[in-house]
Amino acid sequence: MAPLLAVCAGYFMVILDVTIINVAVPVVGRELSASLTGIQWITDGYTLVFAGFLLTGGALGDRLGNRRVFCTGVVVFTASSAACALAPSAPFLIVARLVEGLGAALIVPGSLALLQQAYPAAAARSRAFGLWGSMAGIAASAGPLLGGLLVSTVGWRWVFLINLPVGLACLVLTLRQVAPSPRRAGRVLDWPAQCLVVAAVALLTAALNEAGRRGWSDPAVLAGLGLSATAVVALVTRERLARPPALPPRLLRSRAMSGGALIGLLFNFGFYGMVFTASLDFQHQRGYSALGTGAALFPAVAMTMFASVLSGRLTRTTGDRPLVICGMLLAALGLAGWAAAGAAPAYPLLVLPMMAAGFGTSFALTGSTSTVMGAAPEAYSGTASALFNTTRQIGSATGVALGGTLLATAADYNAGTRLSMAIGALAYLTAAGLAWRCVPAKPARPQRSKGHA
Template sequence: MRTGSSSRRGTLVAASLGFVVVLLDVSVVNVALDALLREFRTDVAGLQWVVNAYTLVFAALLLSSGALGDRLGPRRIYLGGLALFTVASVACGAAPGLGMLVAARLLQGVGAALLVPNSLLMLQRAFADPVERSRAIGWWGAIGGIAMAAGPVLGGVLVAHGGWRSIFLINLPIGLLAGALTLRHVAADGPGHARRLDGPGQLAAVLALAALTATLVEAGRLGWTSAWVAGGLLLALVAGGAFVWIEARSAAPMLPLGLLRIRAFAIASLCGVVVNFGYYGLVFVFSLFFQVQQHLSPQQTGLAFLPMTLVLMGASVLAGRLVTRIGARRLMVMGLGLAACGYALLLPVRIEGAYAWLVLPMLLAASGTALCVPTMTNLALSSVEASRAGIASGVLNASRQVGGLLGVAVFGHLVRHTAPQAFLRGMQLSTGIAAVLLLLGCALCWWRLEPLPRGR
């Protein structure tokens, strides 16, 4: 194993590659929706399961996997997560049916949850100097953000030239490279911390999220009066209540409820839910809109998202510089307001309308989202003590994934009928809901968020 700066750079590349495949698989699958629709003769609910099976497990296990890394060592858990993610990706690419694809996506989600927090723990251990560590984490976040933004474009090219299976098989060479770099450059794990795992809380969280997701997805097939739907809602409520009860009494909770009493942190987490609810839902709906309603090819669909991709990259970099100049409160208000305007401008969209009418609304929605994400991260971490920064980051990321999960479930339910007029009504309702929620978040930040010192 190399030492010194070469080893630190190798650790950064290895950790970033793991983050790249995780975020690619959040967004890349959307441009293959029409291909999956035809391949498996499924409906919108089936497509929702392909997207949400991954996000569901990722969100539910994100907090516990960091504790597992503390206990057993981040390098060991990262390599295990990378192996599981890579094997599950191959299983996705080889899936003979929809059920097997969804099962493989669930395994991908487990691998993703193991990868993300432990990649950060590896960086924290490799970069002892706070300034160097901050830069390394900045590069890690920027590379991951570019991967997620570029997902639709890359996915379009892969589907067009290699079929839908290629969007999963591309993870094989990336996973092998990341594993080799990890073995070569990342220091071996030392003695772990005797940190307890919150098993009961984890079980309750999985049950609550799984029941809620299944209810929202299957309500379109079974109807809201179905006994199965009513039972799913009841299970989600009971499991959610049990989760809060367990966390309030646990000696080592996966979600310390005291964090939610810190106003700035609670607002940042809530805004994380709202922002990802709108953005993930928008990408899912417009992927269907471009492919099923406007009959664009996967490659054309990926290129249709290109303006959003470019502005996401640029605005993310800009937000990191602006937050220390104008403050988190103003930047959050600006970002949420811009995103709300973008969604509102999508309301008059028609199926036969020209693509040019979509560019400005999509740019506004993406730029507002990009301004919010690094700002809410800065806000969340600045509002807690340094010793709790790790758990605060985990809670914020979990809340964002839950928001994305709900966005795809709710918006997918609204556009479940693919007949043009029914789909259009569902799409308009989806964008309207997103705009209202973002405006409420904007008002919440303006009235309840106290400005933090700019240098903090």
């Protein structure tokens, strides 16, 4: 249990910091005299670095040892959180947030790899993956509630200070309870490819973030998408020549690996798009406070822990495929129910749709995580974890960007919300179809490494 607590504590901090800043940033802007651009960088700089360096963090973990890189990430994240809390100016806070994002990128890939190492038995591993996954939904949805509480009581700096005791406990638990990971000194990192990955993901994430504010036809958004596509083309060309490549083609050709990663993109698209549009609906249309919005989203959060525990137990008898399919269909039904509820439905009518989306997403996450990690050779467990989490971050950014665009361009606010929910339901249905083809019926056993391949 101790390895699970250590890893989940680190992962919880990382995801919490994506959303907890949202309710604090207006106060931060006033106190530090930040410009609008500065406020945007305080919010988005962390996400850009986090998403961009995930694959680099995974590759470093595979080469230097996942526990070593994970602990390094915890130290970097905790120290930069302290710097954020003590920031005397907006530029200082922006730089500290960028470093915090780098620490997050070192933590997340190693978290899944360490769980796979600590729980080799399929049943125990599935339960651990389920609890790990539930941390994302809980942290992301609890962020606005916790942030609003801290800002209104002890001040915005405590949004970052709360990471210090959590980071310290995570580091001590990991060093004491998690076994050292193997180092593969012969594994050569392809730095040009890693730089292209960082450029492609960061540019894509930036473009998606800006699309929600500026619209999809804005020149800056189009330039970001074009440059990201150019980096992808250059990366593919580089990977064909590199020995060894950063992402081995046999991994990407694996139906379980690529399909599981795409499923992760789709359900993050649906879930975080729902959380974003629901948050705006509750605050702008219904007049809820930040605390009230967090409380209103609680039904979706409450289901994630229950669903992850249940799916971890059921997978021993049912296998992964039925759970992923059922979870995606239930989540699709929830968002479709919201879309069909009509204009400005009463809040009680939205409770069941939110519960269905939260339950279904978390219920499917265990199986999709097991699918991706089970398809990866042991020597590439960090890279596989990074690939899975990178696609999920892209899904989250796309869901939020599209939701923002629909709310800004629809005939009215309620119509934009319903359309966003309908598109999210379609994404969940697509994920269910992919799961039928790509997710093995039984949990996959992690592949043993053959040399340093």
